[in-house]
Amino acid sequence: xxxxxxxxxxxxxxxxxxxxxxxxxxxxxxxxxxxxxxxxxxxxxxxxxxxxxxxxxxxxxxxxxxxxxxxxxxxxxxxxxxxxxxxxxxxxxxxxxxxxxxxxxxxxxxxxxxxxxxxxxxxxxxxxxxxxxxxxxxxxxxxxxxxxxxxxxxxxxxxxxxxxxxxxxxxxxxxxxxxxxxxxxxxxxxxxxxxxxxxxxxxxxxxxxxxxxxxxxxxxxxxxxxxxxxxxxxxxxxxxxxxxxxxxxxxxxxxxxxxxxxxxxxxxxxxxxxxxxxxxxxxxxxxxxxxxxxxxxxxxxxxxxxxxxxxxxxxxxxxxxxxxxxxxxxxxxxxxxxxxxxxxxxxxxxxxxxxxxxxxxxxxxxxxxxxxxxxxxxxxxxxxxxxxxxxxxxxx
Amino acid sequence: xxxxxxxxxxxxxxxxxxxxxxxxxxxxxxxxxxxxxxxxxxxxxxxxxxxxxxxxxxxxxxxxxxxxxxxxxxxxxxxxxxxxxxxxxxxxxxxxxxxxxxxxxxxxxxxxxxxxxxxxxxxxxxxxxxxxxxxxxxxxxxxxxxxxxxxxxxxxxxxxxxxxxxxxxxxxxxxxxxxxxxxxxxxxxxxxxxxxxxxxxxxxxxxxxxxxxxxxxxxxxxxxxxxxxxxxxxxxxxxxxxxxxxxxxxxxxxxxxxxxxxxxxxxxxxxxxxxxxxxxxxxxxxxxxxxxxxxxxxxxxx
Numbered sequence: 001x002x003x004x005x006x007x008x009x010x011x012x013x014x015x016x017x018x019x020x021x022x023x024x025x026x027x028x029x030x031x032x033x034x035x036x037x038x039x040x041x042x043x044x045x046x047x048x049x050x051x052x053x054x055x056x057x058x059x060x061x062x063x064x065x066x067x068x069x070x071x072x073x074x075x076x077x078x079x080x081x082x083x084x085x086x087x088x089x090x091x092x093x094x095x096x097x098x099x100x101x102x103x104x105x106x107x108x109x110x111x112x113x114x115x116x117x118x119x120x121x122x123x124x125x126x127x128x129x130x131x132x133x134x135x136x137x138x139x140x141x142x143x144x145x146x147x148x149x150x151x152x153x154x155x156x157x158x159x160x161x162x163x164x165x166x167x168x169x170x171x172x173x174x175x176x177x178x179x180x181x182x183x184x185x186x187x188x189x190x191x192x193x194x195x196x197x198x199x200x201x202x203x204x205x206x207x208x209x210x211x212x213x214x215x216x217x218x219x220x221x222x223x224x225x226x227x228x229x230x231x232x233x234x235x236x237x238x239x240x241x242x243x244x245x246x247x248x249x250x251x252x253x254x255x256x257x258x259x260x261x262x263x264x265x266x267x268x269x270x271x272x273x274x275x276x277x278x279x280x281x282x283x284x285x286x287x288x289x290x291x292x293x294x295x296x297x298x299x300x301x302x303x304x305x306x307x308x309x310x311x312x313x314x315x316x317x318x319x320x321x322x323x324x325x326x327x328x329x330x331x332x333x334x335x336x337x338x339x340x341x342x343x344x345x346x347x348x349x350x351x352x353x354x355x356x357x358x359x360x361x362x363x364x365x366x367x368x369x370x371x372x373x374x375x376x377x378x379x380x381x382x383x384x385x386x387x388x389x390x391x392x393x394x395x396x
Numbered sequence: 397x398x399x400x401x402x403x404x405x406x407x408x409x410x411x412x413x414x415x416x417x418x419x420x421x422x423x424x425x426x427x428x429x430x431x432x433x434x435x436x437x438x439x440x441x442x443x444x445x446x447x448x449x450x451x452x453x454x455x456x457x458x459x460x461x462x463x464x465x466x467x468x469x470x471x472x473x474x475x476x477x478x479x480x481x482x483x484x485x486x487x488x489x490x491x492x493x494x495x496x497x498x499x500x501x502x503x504x505x506x507x508x509x510x511x512x513x514x515x516x517x518x519x520x521x522x523x524x525x526x527x528x529x530x531x532x533x534x535x536x537x538x539x540x541x542x543x544x545x546x547x548x549x550x551x552x553x554x555x556x557x558x559x560x561x562x563x564x565x566x567x568x569x570x571x572x573x574x575x576x577x578x579x580x581x582x583x584x585x586x587x588x589x590x591x592x593x594x595x596x597x598x599x600x601x602x603x604x605x606x607x608x609x610x611x612x613x614x615x616x617x618x619x620x621x622x623x624x625x626x627x628x629x630x631x632x633x634x635x636x637x638x639x640x641x642x643x644x645x646x647x648x649x650x651x652x653x654x655x656x657x658x659x660x661x662x663x664x665x666x667x668x669x670x671x672x673x674x675x676x677x678x679x680x681x682x683x684x685x686x687x688x689x690x691x692x693x694x695x696x697x698x
Contacts, residue, residue: 225551341590358695
């Protein structure tokens, strides 16, 4: 009897879990009728070079609350504005405004003839339906406050531990994708330091012309494997197919990826993630954009589906019951660009940035403290929101 | 079974055994008389896929050396001691030009004296001579990544050979080019990835052998071991990967670098397939967190 109850209990759990996965799946991209080409051994063929840059903000701006997509008229207007700015930039006439209202270099610096496709979505997050990063658990809030306390009084370059993993050339799970794992602080306070964001900054973010780096991915396949190599962090992910994850005591900065095919969709689940994802006790200086948890209970599920010959839907679900009150899912469109010439970005091998950063910190300790205080102010705005949410839900 | 056939088989078996005893090398004889043919990938090329590792002391000194004490032996005892080993250089010695030989010695002496502000000094273009392995640079560098004492993995995709190296989470992509002659022009066709650390590589099949042409310019000189052996940023490299049994891959590299050597020279070794772990995979050897104090400690706020 006991045994039967256990089985029943197990089956119920499984059904609930399946049901949840279903629901999560339904919020995904529209079903596609496209039939992708096959590899010689019969897997859907995703190989080639993909531009994983989508001009969509992670979270939905308040101006678009309740709306998942732009209207045709809005699309046309964005297109016109983008073209106008391109014309100006090409002529070297435009200046760009950065975070905090700083005037950046003349736009010609980052000008490229590549046209970025205007996206129709108002946010990359497709679940929860409001397009916003879910709230935090009370324990995550406590952890974060302890880290704020440990960081207070430090400059922005007291040691390498104050600098982002990206600058330290360490590949973590959210690397190359970091704005999508965020605390959301930078995006929510765009315009920054408490000032309301200027339309130009918003527009810039929306069109993603401000996204630096070249998030180019090369996908390679062999029987039993998919490999995704990234140009911008010179990293790679080897995804063995149809293999169980290793013992939970195996823990890595990039976790362990496992893949399988569901129809024409490659599903990649990353587990075995180490507990150093947020950099430890000290908050890294621009962590306003990073995944904020330790990583110990983080699980990332990615779904790759070719929508047509030149478009790959990349949908990611971030689950961490210790950090977020619920999972969230974001969707990016990757665009094929097989003519692109990959230039490996040498980080650790050609690394002069870290010593320069630390040396600058030692040369001018006052500015280093100032910079750290600025970053803290950006985080604080978001933190206050998160705190209020936790308080509201605890009263309920 | 008919008695005649039985006897014939027995005789054949005895003959094989006799041949093996005669030559004293067992299966190698069979390998020599019938050259090994590698299994094929679904698109018909030799399949070199799997996990491989060199078992030698080339990472300490490709020219070979007797055992010696390692750095900081007073603190670390035999942990850092250098094991003895035969060299992997064909002919035993590397044909350095005199000034390059002097630089090799300087590299050995400077291998652990990392200066974080190199390139920012008065001369601005001083080369950092410390060993990239000590700094966790990807795979230790081109060529050397193959014989660092850690596993690597070959994955063969369509027109690409992807090799992942465990040390420092490194990789390289070899672009297969379907044409004869040498492949130096193919590299310059400007269709290949530009990698200033692992170089630009074009490859093709020569029977069961994967032949890979690689050239720079590399970001800096390429260090070949802990002993200070190196090649210049403009060295040209031809590598050959030949499967010789299901468990062995013959690796050969010919280095042509007139700035450093008086003639081209060659190194070679077997790579062994890792078979003891049925669920083998390349675990991550992310060594950056272990080298930051070594590299930037002097710039930390005190």
